[in-house]
Amino acid sequence: MSKKLTRILEMQSFNQLSVIIVNYQSERYLKNCLASLYNWGKSLEIEVIIVNNNLPGRIDFIGRDFPEVKIIESGKNKGFGAGVNLGAKNSNGAYLLFLNPDTEMVGGSGGKVRELFEKRPQLAVIGAQMIDQTGQTQKWFAGAEISLWNLMLNNLGLSESRKIWLSSKAQKVDWVGGSAMFIKKENFESVGGFDENFFLYFEDMDLCKRIRAKGKYIMYLPEIKVKHFSGKSFSSKENQKKEYYQAQEYYFKKNRGKLQAELLKIMRKIFI
Numbered sequence: 001m002s003k004k005l006t007r008i009l010e011m012q013s014f015n016q017l018s019v020i021i022v023n024y025q026s027e028r029y030l031k032n033c034l035a036s037l038y039n040w041g042k043s044l045e046i047e048v049i050i051v052n053n054n055l056p057g058r059i060d061f062i063g064r065d066f067p068e069v070k071i072i073e074s075g076k077n078k079g080f081g082a083g084v085n086l087g088a089k090n091s092n093g094a095y096l097l098f099l100n101p102d103t104e105m106v107g108g109s110g111g112k113v114r115e116l117f118e119k120r121p122q123l124a125v126i127g128a129q130m131i132d133q134t135g136q137t138q139k140w141f142a143g144a145e146i147s148l149w150n151l152m153l154n155n156l157g158l159s160e161s162r163k164i165w166l167s168s169k170a171q172k173v174d175w176v177g178g179s180a181m182f183i184k185k186e187n188f189e190s191v192g193g194f195d196e197n198f199f200l201y202f203e204d205m206d207l208c209k210r211i212r213a214k215g216k217y218i219m220y221l222p223e224i225k226v227k228h229f230s231g232k233s234f235s236s237k238e239n240q241k242k243e244y245y246q247a248q249e250y251y252f253k254k255n256r257g258k259l260q261a262e263l264l265k266i267m268r269k270i271f272i
Contacts, residue, residue, distance in 0.1 A: 018093030022083035024053040026101035040105035051083040081194030081203040100179040107225030124187040124216035127176020128224035141177040142220040178204035201247035
């Protein structure tokens with residue numbers, strides 16, 4: 001074994017799971033998020049890294065209650081993908097969990113995730129089931145490959161991915177959401193992490209597509225449940241919608257070509 005590989009393995013054995021949380025205007029959720037995370041992951045060695053995309057110092061209070069948490073000040077809001085990439089570069093775990101700050105771990109166990117990864121070499125990514133405050137399953141945390149056809153079905157209320165959201169069975173899927181995504185660090189690094197041209201939205205679909213292109217697969221695991229409170233990251237709905245559409249167009253242009261990206265714009269005018 002080479003000295004370089006030995007050093008990498010030694011570093012990654014230091015913490016089994018590195019949890020990366022990107023914070024932007026979600027400070028009020030962080031304490032509950034961290035408390036639930038440590039309770040959920042009792043069977044694992046956990047390293048927690050918070051990348052603060054908000055103003056420096058806004059989450060200094062975390063150090064008083066959770067002194068073991070590593071805080072990285074990014075200096076400005078560079079987007080979700082860029083924040084995760086920064087956290088991943090400073091992580092020690094063999095496995096990573098990307099977790100939204102406005103979430104709480106409520107079901108399943110870290111041991112199950114570890115077991116699946118260890119038994120299935122081709123498994124690269126695991127996604128959790130997202131639920132709201134009432135326990136109802138949320139939408140769009142896992143699904144089938146996005147296309148113009150399934151976008152039309154979505155607009156008609158006939159989403160291909162709906163049966164995945166409502167399923168209680170673990171299954172292979174095309175993508176899972178970045179709000180609660182487990183991934184082997186080696187697989188994340190093998191594709192260069194998130195594409196930072198996505199500020200927010202669709203970076204998780206893009207990452208999963210690149211992972212699958214390398215012969216790995218993605219799993220939705222509803223046994224792992226995460227409560228999502230939908231914190232505020234945008235100053236207005238209009239800004240949020242604008243960012244969503246820009247990311248969607250970039251995804252289509254990158255993965256399906258300029259023609260489909262233009263057809264997407266036309267279709268949007270028809271349906272919206």
